[in-house]
Structure formats: structure tokens, C-alpha cells
Amino acid sequence: MAVNITGGKMRSPRYPVIGLGDAIERVRLVYEKDHLNTVPKEVVAEHMGYKTVNGASLGVISAVSKFGLLSGGADGMRVTDRALAILVHAKGDRERSSAIEAAAHAPALFAELFEEFPNGASDNAIKSFLLGRKKFLPAAVPVAIRAFKDTMAVVQEEVVDYETGDDDGPDDQEDFTVLQPQTPPPAAAPPLPPVGGFEIGFTGQAIRLLGNIGSQEEADKVLKAIEGLKFMLPARAEEQPN
Structure with a gap:
């Protein structure tokens, strides 16, 4: 996959800048303030703790959307049914775990990483994959690795709950x-x-x-x-x- 080029500027392939665990907590803030209402992106950013819509808040909102936890765009955004299943069901519930699994695999890059490393991998192995196979820019690699490892940890925790139960x-x-x-x-x-x-x-x-x-x-x-x-x-x- 080639590196994206926009206006002559090289960019890494798209990926969430935060992991699934962080994304769930961000969308929880939106749900607690506005439930399933459709609200402007500026309001979503405020609910997540940002004063304005800027590069940082847009990156987080985009990441939450990539996991399928927010939907919409310039005309307004809302918490999705997938996010609702995660937020309202207890840990270990089948609907919650299915929604978490779907969210973890929703970003295209993460779906590839789960397929490439089904049993986990070291940071160096993931780094080599991102630089060599996905043509990432070096500066973006640590952020992508951290987000993926956080996402994998959330999935692992849900699976562990399945196995141990009560x-x-x-x-x-x-x-x-x-x-x-x-x-x-x-x-x-x-x-x-x-x-x-x-x-x-x-x-x-x-x-x-x-x-x-x-x-x-x-x-x-x-x-x-x-x-x-x-x-x-x-x-x-x-x-x-x-």
C-alpha cells in the first residue's frame, strides 16, 4: 500500500490516534451528556474535554468514529448502537463483547494487524510491518503501535472474562x-x-x-x-x- 500524498505532502495510511479503551471512555462522556442525540461536532469536542474543534480534538473524534462508536459528520454526530452495546452492558456480556470485537477490527489497519499477528507481537515486529509493508512515516509509528496495543488489551480483557466467568x-x-x-x-x-x-x-x-x-x-x-x-x-x- 503506497503512502498517501496530499498536495505534495507525504502521509501515513489512516489509523486511529488513540486505542479502543480510550475511545470507549471518550464516547462515554458524549453519551452521559447527550445520550443518543445528534449534536454538532463542536459539542462532541466539548463533551470530550476540549474547548474548541482543533487538530487534537478532530484527531480523537476521528479515531472514535473509526471504531464505529460515533457516526455523522459536519451536520451533526451521535453515539452509535455499537457504542451503546458497549456502554450499557456489563463486562462479559455477549452483546458487549461482540461489539468490542467489531469495534477493534473496524479500523482497516487494525484488522490487518490482527490478521498478521493473531497471537500478539512485539513492538519491533509491528514497527517493521508498519514501515515495510504499510509505508508508514517513522514519526507516526509509535502512535499507531500504542493505539493498537491498547486495542488488543481491551479485546484480551474481554476474552479473559469469558474464560474465567464467576x-x-x-x-x-x-x-x-x-x-x-x-x-x-x-x-x-x-x-x-x-x-x-x-x-x-x-x-x-x-x-x-x-x-x-x-x-x-x-x-x-x-x-x-x-x-x-x-x-x-x-x-x-x-x-x-x-
């Missing part, structure tokens, strides 16, 4: 995390645990589910975990040779 039982299951690849399971699968016990996590390139589901409550936990982990899967399964 279960106070013994902590004897595998420690599955989003940012580190897991060791593939052995060729011979271990015996299934008794009814009512199950393990779920991300192993290799697939979601691993082992065990038996013995209640509606446990079924809901499995569905939430799968919803939180599915963004790590490829868009479609690879065809196996005949």
Missing part, C-alpha cells in the same frame, strides 16, 4: 491466553472429564473444546468463550488435500 471452583484447567500460542494437543486425546466438566481454549490454529456440558449455565459459558475466541480463527477453513 466460577469459584478449583483452578486446575490449562491457562489459555490470547497473546501466546498454545502447545498442540497430543495425538492421543486424554479421557473425557465427567459430565459437567469441560475445557476450552485456543490451541494452534483452532478452538479446542474438550469435555461434557451438563447444564444450560455451562452451555452459556461455552458459547461466550467461543464468541470471544472466534476472531483468532482464519476467515475460512483451509482445504485439505485429497
Whole structure:
């Protein structure tokens, strides 16, 4: 992808200047002051803590919009349904987690980064990708990395909530995390645990589910975990040779 050139000035590809966590808090301020009303951009900037519409406030408003949390433009802006799902639902709720996943992948650059680094990456790896593949200007790289890492942390936190839930039982299951690849399971699968016990996590390139589901409550936990982990899967399964 070539660098954008406007009036002879070279620019990096578009990206949010703040991460998803910050964007959620910014749109929360707008929602608390004006709910779902359509208001001028100047009012949005004031709600976010800026005195005027300037370069800094426009950059933040643009970033919140790139995550799909604000809609509209010069004629007025409003909080979106996606933002509402994040703001009104408790952490771990399926609608909130789905909205967060969609928001995290809404900026085109972040969608590419999640695809390129599904298990996380160092700052240097992301820097090389931005400079070499995306033709970023060096000055923009630290801001883009910080925004992406913040966004990835929000997604990870939601997935961790899916996995842990409110279960106070013994902590004897595998420690599955989003940012580190897991060791593939052995060729011979271990015996299934008794009814009512199950393990779920991300192993290799697939979601691993082992065990038996013995209640509606446990079924809901499995569905939430799968919803939180599915963004790590490829868009479609690879065809196996005949």
C-alpha cells in the first residue's frame, strides 16, 4: 500500500490516534451528556474535554468514529448502537463483547494487524510491518503501535472474562491466553472429564473444546468463550488435500 500524498505532502495510511479503551471512555462522556442525540461536532469536542474543534480534538473524534462508536459528520454526530452495546452492558456480556470485537477490527489497519499477528507481537515486529509493508512515516509509528496495543488489551480483557466467568471452583484447567500460542494437543486425546466438566481454549490454529456440558449455565459459558475466541480463527477453513 503506497503512502498517501496530499498536495505534495507525504502521509501515513489512516489509523486511529488513540486505542479502543480510550475511545470507549471518550464516547462515554458524549453519551452521559447527550445520550443518543445528534449534536454538532463542536459539542462532541466539548463533551470530550476540549474547548474548541482543533487538530487534537478532530484527531480523537476521528479515531472514535473509526471504531464505529460515533457516526455523522459536519451536520451533526451521535453515539452509535455499537457504542451503546458497549456502554450499557456489563463486562462479559455477549452483546458487549461482540461489539468490542467489531469495534477493534473496524479500523482497516487494525484488522490487518490482527490478521498478521493473531497471537500478539512485539513492538519491533509491528514497527517493521508498519514501515515495510504499510509505508508508514517513522514519526507516526509509535502512535499507531500504542493505539493498537491498547486495542488488543481491551479485546484480551474481554476474552479473559469469558474464560474465567464467576466460577469459584478449583483452578486446575490449562491457562489459555490470547497473546501466546498454545502447545498442540497430543495425538492421543486424554479421557473425557465427567459430565459437567469441560475445557476450552485456543490451541494452534483452532478452538479446542474438550469435555461434557451438563447444564444450560455451562452451555452459556461455552458459547461466550467461543464468541470471544472466534476472531483468532482464519476467515475460512483451509482445504485439505485429497
